[in-house]
Amino acid sequence: MTAKKAAAALISVFHKDGLEPIVKKLDELGVTLYSTGGTEKFIRDLGIDVVPVEDVTSYPSILGGRVKTLHPKVFGGILNRQDNESDVAQMEEFDIPQLDIVIVDLYPFEKTVASGASEQDIIEKIDIGGISLIRAAAKNFKDVLCVSSMEDYEDFLNVISEGNGTTTLEDRKRFATKAFNISSHYDTAIFNYFNQNHEEAVLKISETKGQVLRYGENPHQKGFFFGDFDAMFSKLHGKELSYNNLLDVDAAVNLMGEFKNDDPTFAILKHNNACGLATRNTIHQAYVDALAGDPVSAFGGILISNVEIDKPTAEEIHKLFCEVVIAPSYSDEALEILKGKKNRIILIQNEVELPETLVRTCLNGVLVQDKDSKTDSKEDLNPVTDKKPTPGEIEDLIFASKLCKHTKSNTIVLAKNKQLCASGTGQTSRVDALNQAIHKAKSFEFDLKGAVMASDAFFPFPDCVEIADKAGIKSVIQPGGSIKDQLSIDYCNENGLAMVMTGTRHFKH
Numbered sequence: 001m002t003a004k005k006a007a008a009a010l011i012s013v014f015h016k017d018g019l020e021p022i023v024k025k026l027d028e029l030g031v032t033l034y035s036t037g038g039t040e041k042f043i044r045d046l047g048i049d050v051v052p053v054e055d056v057t058s059y060p061s062i063l064g065g066r067v068k069t070l071h072p073k074v075f076g077g078i079l080n081r082q083d084n085e086s087d088v089a090q091m092e093e094f095d096i097p098q099l100d101i102v103i104v105d106l107y108p109f110e111k112t113v114a115s116g117a118s119e120q121d122i123i124e125k126i127d128i129g130g131i132s133l134i135r136a137a138a139k140n141f142k143d144v145l146c147v148s149s150m151e152d153y154e155d156f157l158n159v160i161s162e163g164n165g166t167t168t169l170e171d172r173k174r175f176a177t178k179a180f181n182i183s184s185h186y187d188t189a190i191f192n193y194f195n196q197n198h199e200e201a202v203l204k205i206s207e208t209k210g211q212v213l214r215y216g217e218n219p220h221q222k223g224f225f226f227g228d229f230d231a232m233f234s235k236l237h238g239k240e241l242s243y244n245n246l247l248d249v250d251a252a253v254n255l256m257g258e259f260k261n262d263d264p265t266f267a268i269l270k271h272n273n274a275c276g277l278a279t280r281n282t283i284h285q286a287y288v289d290a291l292a293g294d295p296v297s298a299f300g301g302i303l304i305s306n307v308e309i310d311k312p313t314a315e316e317i318h319k320l321f322c323e324v325v326i327a328p329s330y331s332d333e334a335l336e337i338l339k340g341k342k343n344r345i346i347l348i349q350n351e352v353e354l355p356e357t358l359v360r361t362c363l364n365g366v367l368v369q370d371k372d373s374k375t376d377s378k379e380d381l382n383p384v385t386d387k388k389p390t391p392g393e394i395e396d397l398i399f400a401s402k403l404c405k406h407t408k409s410n411t412i413v414l415a416k417n418k419q420l421c422a423s424g425t426g427q428t429s430r431v432d433a434l435n436q437a438i439h440k441a442k443s444f445e446f447d448l449k450g451a452v453m454a455s456d457a458f459f460p461f462p463d464c465v466e467i468a469d470k471a472g473i474k475s476v477i478q479p480g481g482s483i484k485d486q487l488s489i490d491y492c493n494e495n496g497l498a499m500v501m502t503g504t505r506h507f508k509h
């Protein structure tokens, strides 16, 4: 028989919110309720009859709650096969109550870790009884329906209401699938907490929220996003984000993370690289100067600001076709203007930390690395030439270096007065990257006299500083480390350029 009328439910939940309508419904349907300490009190306070689980086990909750439902009479009630004669006989022999529904909400392990609690508090939040109840009930889905998270209360309430207390095999299997999702995610979180220092060379990733995308990078590829987009952004307007939009948004927030505490800064990105970036006294001017970096590439771009977008800025943005706008907030008038294009995606970026570990597929496995969290600062600059950069050039060198770090290698970034003039991105040689940047800057009529140059990695030969010098560049930032560094230094000394070395390479492949 696939449809089953529920006669008894065991309820043991950490968060009691949202439980009331379920308890009332089950009571109305004549279902006998069994429960543990806090949950039992909650139910009793609603004026509803409930059997303490201690009455079944003949044991009190012991060891500070570490053992309360862990008992053969509880697990027998869940795991027995109702179509198995021997099981049925044993249920009678040991006076075990049949349980048809199990409702659990686990101790909040992940939240406790995230709160920075002590190790002892974290260990106490490893749920043992609850996870065992979930696994048992889900295993025996042929006879038992398992609700494994408060997020499923509404779904369960609908099922039980529509079925008038009866559940179908299909429903029970569906809830069992959800249950194993919860239990495996929970165990992954515990393992990752214990394996923080990667003593075990094992990778366990668990994302409980997934989204089917319209398609992947191209329309003939399937695409999915696994992550909690809503935790990071509030979407105010626009079409569904595509696979490529998500990649660009990722690049944009990582880049803007470098300018979080700076003056108003605006960036425009295309294909994960910035084509415009400027820091100014107002966000309006920052936008205007970012756009000037490359008004052609900006078409269809991703826009990001580190401060609220106001009306004058929105009026300018509105003239441009762009896919996504991201900011910490928008003035009411700005939002009204930006919503003027139906498909334009408007996001508020919430204050959420991005992962410190990066993962990507490689061959038949995955590559994992720490995020490049090193931002070059004034203290990191080691002047290696006779001529030292001016204070203004130092500001520009840091500005260019931050951008360089978030641009596809090989890259060269040219900047002046905290404005991106042009960059060479993703080239197979540094000389190509530089030539691309110079050509681009000139095509948008930038005067490179007095501009600075940033390189994501060392110069293997002095050719780059020579080309840069001829274009008018006066100051250079690079990690150093080539056996031929001295040739570049000599060229700078002979031609009046300043060069600083940071000692930190910022490849981005």
Ligand SMILES: NC(=O)c1ncn([C@@H]2O[C@H](COP(=O)(O)O)[C@@H](O)[C@H]2O)c1NC=O
Residues within 6 Å of the ligand: 012, 013, 014, 015, 035, 036, 037, 038, 039, 040, 065, 066, 067, 068, 069, 070, 104, 105, 106, 107, 126, 127, 128, 129, 130, 131
């Ligand atoms: N120890 C046990 O036997 C046990 N059985 C159920 N729990 C958990 O206890 C919590 C509910 O406790 P209470 O009803 O006392 O507030 C739930 O999160 C449930 O997952 C247990 N606690 C932890 O393992």
